[in-house]
Amino acid sequence: MLFRKTKSRELDYSDFQISNSKMLELYKAMLKPRMIEEKMLILLRQGKVSKWFSGIGQEAISIGVTEAMKKDEYILPMHRNLGVFTARNIPLNRLFAQWQGKASGFTKGRDRSFHFGTQEYKIVGMISHLGPQMGVADGIALAHKLRNENLLTAVFTGEGGTSEGDFHEALNIASVWDLPVLFCIENNGYGLSTPTPEQYRCNDLADRGVGYGIESHIIDGNNILEVYSRIFEIAESIRENPRPVLVEFKTFRMRGHEEASGTKYVPQELMDEWQKKDPIINFQNYLFEKGVLDDEQLDQFRQDITSEINENLEKAFNEPMIQSTETDELSNVFQEFKYQSLEPQFENENIRYIDAVSQALRSSMERHENLVLMGQDIADYGGVFKITEGFIDQFGKDRIRNTPICESAIVGTAMGLSINGMKAMVEMQFSDFVSSGFNPIVNYLAKVNYRWDQNADVVIRMPCGGGVGAGPFHSQTNEAWFTKVPGLKVVYPAFPYDAKGLLNTAFNDPNPVLFFEHKALYRSIRQDVPVDYYTLPFGKASRIREGSEVSIITYGAGVHWAINTLDEMDYQNADLIDLRSLQPLDTDCICESVIRTGKAIILTEDSLFGSLASEIAAIISENCFESLDAPVMRVGSLETPVPFAENLEKQYLPQERFRKKLQDLIEY
Incomplete structure (x- = not known):
């Protein structure tokens, strides 16, 4: 428990000019998640919560970053960022219900702890596969940039997560596209039990920004005034001059990866060293020293927070266990889509399969002004099959975007565009290459609506199939990888008429659609196809x-x-x-x-x-x-x-x- 042991402190707060009222606000904001965590650890031992990932000792990062951002700017936190949720004033009874799998939580009992998002509070939680959220942040930021909104997006990862390919892909995309993303690395010493010398060999993770042409900073993650002041300045700068910035926060994980892990693998002298740098005790002592905080105020803060915790815990505990039916569960896998049948007129033209695909893309771009097409070489070059040739003349490079060769982060970017109110298409140059983007498709796009009612308004086009002498890596027809994944729609037309109508429907559908196009049919199959726009329903042979x-x-x-x-x-x-x-x-x-x-x-x-x-x-x-x-x-x-x-x-x-x-x- 926190109390005033001594006036001594290890952290220096003298360089930061912040008002007394703001300092008290920051202190209370840090105190709240710490006290919640202390309560959760008690409940964990009592068997009243099932699991806990502790952020004790890292509160200054979550609070400092969140307080420096605007309320309408998205934050993508990790499982040690409780302070992000509390600083955004999410009702505690809903947080507690989430951790107990109750209905008033954010995932209807379908996912646990911090694996959720909420549009109301502009928070997008993680999935256990840590990397994809980096690309999602790129997509959210891209939507802001395309709408000229001068808003930034902050995304968190740990030092272990920086080893994942998605991290590097997302940094590269953000750099190439000048996306207003604040990449926050919480370097807390250990990835589960693996220390940093076994995770990477550069001196500082901030150095990685140099390789991507990204501005980077190192911040003392335990010093709340340093975190808040510097992030406030960086955020203001990003809004004025949209670009990615990488920040490495130096901190330490004072408890296990999760409580069952323990900390026996950590040398005791290292624990002792960082205990002296506790962000709350140090700041509390500084406030006492400056006369900004006294015992009476501290007692009142603690009483108020304790009352809030207990009152909301009681609400959560009194809420009955969640009940559901098979119908309820199945109906939440996809966002509801009311298919609108649009019949074509009588004028037809005889066109190839590839022309039908191109026509559907063009007409859907005209129909949906918030639709963005992304893929390798699809802009000036028109794609390897020339399906988007000439598109940039009509729609411009903002909406017809060449991508780096990074399928995983681009799928994540498409997901981020959907979160921020846009539609996205990703062209896999060949369907074989989807294996490099498999994880975010099956674990993010497919599950996101079921988990927290967020749809993935994404179409992934998949040129596929053999018979063209292209060998093992350009000839697969891999639809079965996806037909068994709940949450994905899979379409595979054989004729130009069907290709045009079904692709139009795919862009109207707010759910993720994998649209397979057989390469051998592109220029070999012709058919009379309506000139104008029309749709065809999914699920009808x-x-x-x-x-x-x-x-x-x-x-x-x-x-x-x-x-x-x-x-x-x-x-x-x-x-x-x-x-x-x-x-x-x-x-x-x-x-x-x-x-x-x-x-x-x-x-x-x-x-x-x-x-x-x-x-x-x-x-x-x-x-x-x-x-x-x-x-x-x-x-x-x-x-x-x-x-x-x-x-x-x-x-x-x-x-x-x-x-x-x-x-x-x-x-x-």
Whole structure:
């Protein structure tokens, strides 16, 4: 517990000219999270909270940064930044309810501790994968910059987190785009149990700013007046001259990574040294020394905070355990989207698949003035497939943005744009490269609405597929990586008409959409397509041919392979289903077809094990078993990477195997 032991102090506050009233305000702001933490540690031992990540000894950083910022500026804190939440005056009963998994918390019991955000208080909490929030901060700041709002965004990480690739990608993006981001590193000595000499070899983490052309500073993270004064000046400067700034706060973690970890790995002399630098005791003694604080005031502060804590704890404890239904849980995975069907006029033009994609992009940019397109080489060059050629002439470089080669942070940036009220598209130059951005897609975009009702208004375009001799790293069709992740929508059109209408819908939908475009179809498939704007619904398959003897279920290039095979066989009795939308999946259409024909074959370009074809086969077996006249058959590519040589790739792809299996199924 805090009390006035001695007048001695280790920290120097003499260089900072701050009013007495502001100093008292800063002291009370630091005292509040410290007293909450002391109470939480008691409750943890009593089993009334499940886990705690302590920020004791680091309060000056959270309070100093938050107090130096405007209330309408976003802060992205970590799990030791309780002071950010209290300084933004979040009601304590809601914080306590959050930590107990109660309904009045911020995640409806779906996530814990500080893994939440709140638009009301302009706070965006972390996820356990620390790095993505750095890119998210870039996106929030980019939205401010595009709207000329002269606001900055602050994002926190620890010294351990600076080893993650996302940290470096985010710094590079912020530097190249002059984004108003304050990158705050809390260097507290240990990443869990790993000391800093085993984390990095530069003298100071602030030195990393030099490599990215970023201004950097080192601040004593235990000195509240230094933190507040210097961050206030830096923040004012960023608002006037938008740019990223890196700040390393030197501090120490006085308790374990989380309470169960303990601190046995820390030398006692190091603990003793930093205990003398406690930010609250030192500042408290300084205020006593200056006559700004006395015992009566201190007692009153503590009584007021204690009363507030106890009163709000009682509210949280008295709140019943959260209840939910399967319907409630499932309905919160996505933000509600009311599809609006916009029918085309009668004028058509015969265009290629690639032209349809380009037209949808252009019309959606015209329709949504807050939409930003991002991707490698998509601006002046027009992208490697020339889909955005000429776009910067119409929309400008602010909205058509070349990106550095950093897929992960760019996906994070797209998420940040959505948080700050904009729409974003990320073009993966090839769908294979999405593996470098996998984490923020499946762990941030997919989960964010379920966790705290924040949608991810992001479309990720995925040029994909084989048959073009591009080898293992430019030929994958990796839709199955994402169809199993709740919170993602996955679309895979086979024709120009569908590509244009579905891509328009993707930009209207406020949820994350992965839009797969088969490269081999770009310039080989033509179709009459409406000239004007129209939409098509997700979750609705298309019947390409109608028949009564066998159901062929496929998507993407597989549709054209099936058409060619049926034509070559001169077979007229196949019910050919083009799924178009893989998530949501039109199971009604699949089952109706199979029940009517009694036979089913699923064709995918993907290798079979763990593919969407396997899932569809299971759906058919479970729901249509009594109607089946033959085993459900699946056809896919070989269980190998995609080979380069033409004859090897031909052997890899499933066309020939499909013809044989289809014949076997017909004759069964």
